[in-house]
Amino acid sequence: MDKLFSLIESKQKGMGSISIFEKGEEMYQNSFGYASIEENIKAINKTKYRIGSISKTFTAAIIMSLIENGKLSLTAPLADFFPEIKNSSNITIAHLLKHRSGIFNFTSSEDYPSWMEQSISKEELVKRIVANGSSFEPNEKFEYSNSNYVLLSFIAEKIENKEYEEIIKETICKPCSLVNTYYGSDIIVKNNEAKSYTNTSDWKLATETDMSVPVGAGAIVSNPTELNQFLNCLFDYKIVSEQAVNSMIKIEDGYGMGIFQAPFYDKKAYGHNGGIDGFQSNAFYFPEEKVSVAYTSNGVVMPMNDILIGALSIYFGKEYALPEFNPPLDLKPEELDTYLGIYSSPDFPLKITISKEKNKLIGQATGQSSFPLEAYEPSKFKFDQAGLKMEFKPDDNKMILRQGGGEFELKKE
Structure with missing residues (x-):
């Protein structure tokens, strides 16, 4: 403990x-x-x-x-x-x-x-x-x-x-x-x-x-x-x-x-x-x-x-491994350009705007504060505080959002 x-x-x-x-x-x-x-x-x-x-x-x-x-x-x-x-x-x-x-x-x-x-x-x-x-x-x-x-x-x-x-x-x-x-x-x-x-x-x-x-x-x-x-x-x-x-x-x-x-x-x-x-x-x-x-x-x-x-x-003696806090991937600013845009879905109540600040990807949902996204695999980002993960698929102009057990497919507008 x-x-x-x-x-x-x-x-x-x-x-x-x-x-x-x-x-x-x-x-x-x-x-x-x-x-x-x-x-x-x-x-x-x-x-x-x-x-x-x-x-x-x-x-x-x-x-x-x-x-x-x-x-x-x-x-x-x-x-x-x-x-x-x-x-x-x-x-x-x-x-x-x-x-x-x-x-x-x-x-x-x-x-x-x-x-x-x-x-x-x-x-x-x-x-x-x-x-x-x-x-x-x-x-x-x-x-x-x-x-x-x-x-x-x-x-x-x-x-x-x-x-x-x-x-x-x-x-x-x-x-x-x-x-x-x-x-x-x-x-x-x-x-x-x-x-x-x-x-x-x-x-x-x-x-x-x-x-x-x-x-x-x-x-x-x-x-x-x-x-x-x-x-x-x-x-x-x-x-x-x-x-x-x-x-x-x-x-x-x-x-x-x-x-x-x-x-x-x-x-x-x-x-x-x-x-x-x-x-x-x-x-x-x-x-x-x-x-x-x-x-x-x-x-x-x-x-x-x-x-x-x-x-x-x-x-309670359950099987458990201590978390591994691996450092985020260090991406160049130009590598983020393919993810930028506004994503939406009829099944998801908010639009998600993806922007960047230098070499960091930034997310913002409609009417909410912006939040930084940390790259943990190529094309995969997370925001731990909200238990949020995003997987981008630039070739298909879409993004998979996962949070709280839910999964949503959003398309770039």
């Missing part, structure tokens, strides 16, 4: 911290890379990270606690709290928890990048959610939306007449003995809080979302050790009852209530992933094995999924 993370660090393929628990005890912990590159501060076991959407599991547990205490019900309509939202009389608390409300995901709005780093009032945030409207009728299908969990946070505040920050402390942190888990604010490195970074050719400081924006959908700060403590506390029924936890892990269209299910060989784990700015995180619990794994990163190059597969393979 140490070799895996030493390799990732030495090859600059990631930064972060990992913790593995079994039967409530920490069996492995490692921190690598930097909490702050600018200040030359290395990551340590006390380094804290923004955990993004893992916050949703906290929020779901808070809502289930309110229900168990008779202060709320799964069938309560959203109209009881926010009647101004479209379809609110037909949207229930359960729909919000399960991402089945139809409420548009405000972080997908075109103007979101222009205001995400600014402080916003609760009233203004609700106005933005109202203005975005609905994507589909309530309970028609599952569609992930941060709007759902922002609204759940505000509902909890209205019921308890307390700030979400206080509700987290009382409902989660106290029963689980969490001292380094809290509602985030501006990043303070002296408080053992990590900055986050992106890496195209070198580490660059990422954006810093103002934490008034994600609220209970993504504003919590923690570390892997305490995320494992939280999961063990939840699955030991110290926050809510066994019946409530079973409701949370009842999966419909791939999602429960603030919880995903993840397979690993013949095993099943329950938890959530998260991403905010340059931070990515994962925290999952295997009920049968009583094993949990939490990984928080403030700089991602090697895909997080690949890192977790490696760590879990080592832990």
Whole structure:
């Protein structure tokens, strides 16, 4: 395990911290890379990270606690709290928890990048959610939306007449003995809080979302050790009852209530992933094995999924070979010319523009940031952070795109 993370660090393929628990005890912990590159501060076991959407599991547990205490019900309509939202009389608390409300995901709005780093009032945030409207009728299908969990946070505040920050402390942190888990604010490195970074050719400081924006959908700060403590506390029924936890892990269209299910060989784990700015995180619990794994990163190059597969393979004694980070092929600028152009397909929702900067190939999907492509074989390129591979076939004017198990053939326009 140490070799895996030493390799990732030495090859600059990631930064972060990992913790593995079994039967409530920490069996492995490692921190690598930097909490702050600018200040030359290395990551340590006390380094804290923004955990993004893992916050949703906290929020779901808070809502289930309110229900168990008779202060709320799964069938309560959203109209009881926010009647101004479209379809609110037909949207229930359960729909919000399960991402089945139809409420548009405000972080997908075109103007979101222009205001995400600014402080916003609760009233203004609700106005933005109202203005975005609905994507589909309530309970028609599952569609992930941060709007759902922002609204759940505000509902909890209205019921308890307390700030979400206080509700987290009382409902989660106290029963689980969490001292380094809290509602985030501006990043303070002296408080053992990590900055986050992106890496195209070198580490660059990422954006810093103002934490008034994600609220209970993504504003919590923690570390892997305490995320494992939280999961063990939840699955030991110290926050809510066994019946409530079973409701949370009842999966419909791939999602429960603030919880995903993840397979690993013949095993099943329950938890959530998260991403905010340059931070990515994962925290999952295997009920049968009583094993949990939490990984928080403030700089991602090697895909997080690949890192977790490696760590879990080592832990559970599965066959695993350490990754080989071979240097990219060194191509001359003129060798890239044959790949340049715009590629599209009726089966793929975005157009991909391929350009070059000196001897590096650059990809850019419609409406998204550009990304560097690394040549690993002649005519084959990859972007590890997104788990993306492209194989060019210049003679046929096409490109094969592979990502997340999917394969698409795009033709040059």
